[in-house]
Amino acid sequence: MGFGVRFLVLCNEELMFPELELEIVWRNFCVVRMSTPARKRLMRDFKRLQQDPPAGISGAPYDNNIMLWNAVIFGPSDTPWDGGTFKLTLQFTEDYPNKAPTVRFVSRMFHPNIYADGSICLDILQNQWSPIYDAAAILTSIQSLLCDPNPNSPANSEAARLFSENKRDYNRKVREVVEQSWTAD
Secondary structure, three states: OOOOOOEEEEOOOOOOOOOEEEEEEEOOEEEEEEOOHHHHHHHHHHHHHHHOOOOOEEEEEEOOEEEEEEEEEEOOOOOOOOOOEEEEEEEOOOOOOOOOOEEEEOOOOOOOOEOOOOEEOOHHHOOOOOOOOOHHHHHHHHHHHHHOOOOOOOOOHHHHHHHHHOHHHHHHHHHHHHHHHHHOO
16 A cells, blocks of 8 residues: 555545545445546546537546546537437546547447447547547547548448448448447447
């Protein structure tokens, strides 16, 4: 166990301390410890996303774990993705914001830059990452990628080929994915 101050507090009420992390230890007691820089930054990202959400995206920590987020991207209007509801996970490490999170679509996708496992081939998640990006910027960039794929860096060769050679068939497959997003859990 490292050095640090720990406090024991009663957890009879749900308390919100942005600068503290609460862990349920035993019955009505919690251990409170100071958050790390990554956790503080993620709390700031979450607060910003709640107060000023960009159009068509939402995201929040999963099950009170600030390091794991669930997110939803809505397909942009007037595109083949229109009406789709696409679920993602964002896994952050203690190196955030100096290191990009691991982002994956949970929803089935058909896109030149999205692998079969949901991983995303996007420059800002790889070699163009900068600590200036926050959760909202990541999700907004992914939403933009839906309509503006890079077929020269394919993660899905079939989608890249159809996007480049047969937009009508590509858009038909995208619409199938959109319709599946309505019923997927």
